[in-house]
Amino acid sequence: MxxxxxxxxxxxxxxxxxxxxxxxxxxxxxxxxxxxxxxxTPGGLKKTSGAKGRTLEFQSLEGQSQPLPRRVSGIAEFDRVAGGGLVPGSAVLVGGDPGIGKSTLLLQAVAALSTGGDAVSCLYISGEEAIDQVRLRARRLGLEKAPVGLASATSVRDIAASLESIEAPGVVVIDSIQTMFVDNLDSAPGTVAQVRASAQALIKLAKERGFSLILVGHVTKEGVIAGPKVLEHMVDAVLTFEGERGHQFRILRATKNRFGATDEIGVFEMTDRGLEEVANPSALFLADRKGEVSGAAVFAGMEGTRPVLVEVQALVSASPMATPRRAVVGWDSARLSMVLAVLEARCGLMLGGKEVYLNVAGGLKVSEPACDLAVAAALISAASDNPVPDDCVVFGEIGLSGEVRAVGQSEARLKEAEKLGFTSAILPAARGRQAKGASKLQRREIGHLRDLVALIAGRAPQRRLEEA
Incomplete structure (x- = not known):
C-alpha cells in the first residue's frame, strides 16, 4: 500500500x-x-512477482550501421552545430540568457524546416507567450507564410494527448521546459521534480513517435541551464546561445552532442529582420581594426573545427589606488593573472602596480590556452607602446617557467590567417620533426616569453625592469 x-x-x-x-x-x-x-511504493523487484523481464540479446562491437538520417534546415550555422541536422527521435536542449534570441532562432529554424526541399511538419508550443505574440514575431521576421503549427500550453498531459491524436510531426519545439508541468506532481512548475518529469515524458514521446524534440531552457545568473543537472544528461545535445546585449553577434555553441562534434560554434548577426548567419566570422570580428595600434594583437583560435581570428586588446595604465584593477571581458581572469605573473617573474616586466584591462573584441568568449601568447603580446605592446604588426597573427600556450608550448591545428589557423590577408605569424617552435604545411606565411617561432618581449619591445629584457 x-x-x-x-x-x-x-x-x-x-x-x-x-x-x-x-x-x-x-x-x-x-x-x-x-x-x-x-x-x-514498497520494495524493489521481487522474484515472486508475476512480471518477468525479457532476456537481452547482446551484440558485438564489430558490425555495420546505417548512417543516421538528418533533417536539414538549410540554416548552415544551425545545422553545423547540430552535427549536420536534426536526428529523428532526438532531443536537443537550447539554453541562453533572456532576450538573447533563442525563440527567434528556433522560429526561423522551424520555418526553414517546414518550407525547405525536404519539408517536414513542424509544431511550436509556447508556454511563455500567447499565440498572438508568436505571430507578431513571425510577421516581423517575414515568416508568417511558413506552415508551422502554433499552440500555447503548459500541461504535458495536454501536449502528449495532442501529439498522439495527430500524424507524427517532424519537429516539435517546447518553449520553455521550465514552464511545463505534470499534473500528478504537487510541486510548482520550474522545480527540479517538474522539470525532470516533464522532460522525461516529452523525450519518451519523441523517441516513440520519431519526431525531433527541441527544448528551450532558462539559465541561472551564473550562466548555467536552470534545473537539475540530470536534464542535460537526458537529452542528446546541449546547445548554448551566447552573446552580449551591446554586440550584434550571437554564438551558438554545442557543449554536448551524441550525433556530432562538440565545441562546434555557429555565428549569427542580430538584425531588424532576425538572425542572419555569418559565413566568415573572422572577417566580421576584424572589420573594425584601426591598423597598427599599441595594445592589440590578432589571435588565431579554433572553435570546434572552425578557425576563428579575433582581436585581443589590452590597456596598461598607472593606478592611483593601492590595489590596481584587473578587468577582463571575454577571457579567463585567472589566466590573465598567470600571464602577468610570468611576465613579471620570468621577463622582468613590472606590471604589478599597473591597472590592466583586457578585452576580446566582438563579444566572443575565448577559453583556449592557445590565447596566452596573444594576450602576452597585447600586454607587452601596451606596456611598451610599440604596436604588434597589423599583418601578424599570434597563438601559443605559455608555461609557468615562461616557455611557449605548441598547440594543435596550427596549419588550420595559419591557412585561415593567410586567407584573410595576413603575411606573418608568431607561434611556438615546432616540436621534433613536425612538418610545415603549405601556408606561405612568414613564421617567427618563439621558444620563451623573453623572445616575445625582445621582439615587441625592441630590446632584450633585463631580469627586472624598474618602473620609470
Missing amino acids: SRNKSHYVCQLCGTSHPKWAGRCEGCGEWNSLVEEALVS
Missing part, C-alpha cells in the same frame, strides 16, 4: 535527501534543498 512521504530535493543538482540539511551532499551548494511530496 502506497503512502505519501516528503523528501528534500536540491534545486541545482536534483539530489534527494531524507531530511533537510543546510548543504547539499551532491553538489555542495548551500540552502538549495526544497521539500517535495513523494509517492513511494
Whole structure:
C-alpha cells in the first residue's frame, strides 16, 4: 500500500535527501534543498512477482550501421552545430540568457524546416507567450507564410494527448521546459521534480513517435541551464546561445552532442529582420581594426573545427589606488593573472602596480590556452607602446617557467590567417620533426616569453625592469 512521504530535493543538482540539511551532499551548494511530496511504493523487484523481464540479446562491437538520417534546415550555422541536422527521435536542449534570441532562432529554424526541399511538419508550443505574440514575431521576421503549427500550453498531459491524436510531426519545439508541468506532481512548475518529469515524458514521446524534440531552457545568473543537472544528461545535445546585449553577434555553441562534434560554434548577426548567419566570422570580428595600434594583437583560435581570428586588446595604465584593477571581458581572469605573473617573474616586466584591462573584441568568449601568447603580446605592446604588426597573427600556450608550448591545428589557423590577408605569424617552435604545411606565411617561432618581449619591445629584457 502506497503512502505519501516528503523528501528534500536540491534545486541545482536534483539530489534527494531524507531530511533537510543546510548543504547539499551532491553538489555542495548551500540552502538549495526544497521539500517535495513523494509517492513511494514498497520494495524493489521481487522474484515472486508475476512480471518477468525479457532476456537481452547482446551484440558485438564489430558490425555495420546505417548512417543516421538528418533533417536539414538549410540554416548552415544551425545545422553545423547540430552535427549536420536534426536526428529523428532526438532531443536537443537550447539554453541562453533572456532576450538573447533563442525563440527567434528556433522560429526561423522551424520555418526553414517546414518550407525547405525536404519539408517536414513542424509544431511550436509556447508556454511563455500567447499565440498572438508568436505571430507578431513571425510577421516581423517575414515568416508568417511558413506552415508551422502554433499552440500555447503548459500541461504535458495536454501536449502528449495532442501529439498522439495527430500524424507524427517532424519537429516539435517546447518553449520553455521550465514552464511545463505534470499534473500528478504537487510541486510548482520550474522545480527540479517538474522539470525532470516533464522532460522525461516529452523525450519518451519523441523517441516513440520519431519526431525531433527541441527544448528551450532558462539559465541561472551564473550562466548555467536552470534545473537539475540530470536534464542535460537526458537529452542528446546541449546547445548554448551566447552573446552580449551591446554586440550584434550571437554564438551558438554545442557543449554536448551524441550525433556530432562538440565545441562546434555557429555565428549569427542580430538584425531588424532576425538572425542572419555569418559565413566568415573572422572577417566580421576584424572589420573594425584601426591598423597598427599599441595594445592589440590578432589571435588565431579554433572553435570546434572552425578557425576563428579575433582581436585581443589590452590597456596598461598607472593606478592611483593601492590595489590596481584587473578587468577582463571575454577571457579567463585567472589566466590573465598567470600571464602577468610570468611576465613579471620570468621577463622582468613590472606590471604589478599597473591597472590592466583586457578585452576580446566582438563579444566572443575565448577559453583556449592557445590565447596566452596573444594576450602576452597585447600586454607587452601596451606596456611598451610599440604596436604588434597589423599583418601578424599570434597563438601559443605559455608555461609557468615562461616557455611557449605548441598547440594543435596550427596549419588550420595559419591557412585561415593567410586567407584573410595576413603575411606573418608568431607561434611556438615546432616540436621534433613536425612538418610545415603549405601556408606561405612568414613564421617567427618563439621558444620563451623573453623572445616575445625582445621582439615587441625592441630590446632584450633585463631580469627586472624598474618602473620609470
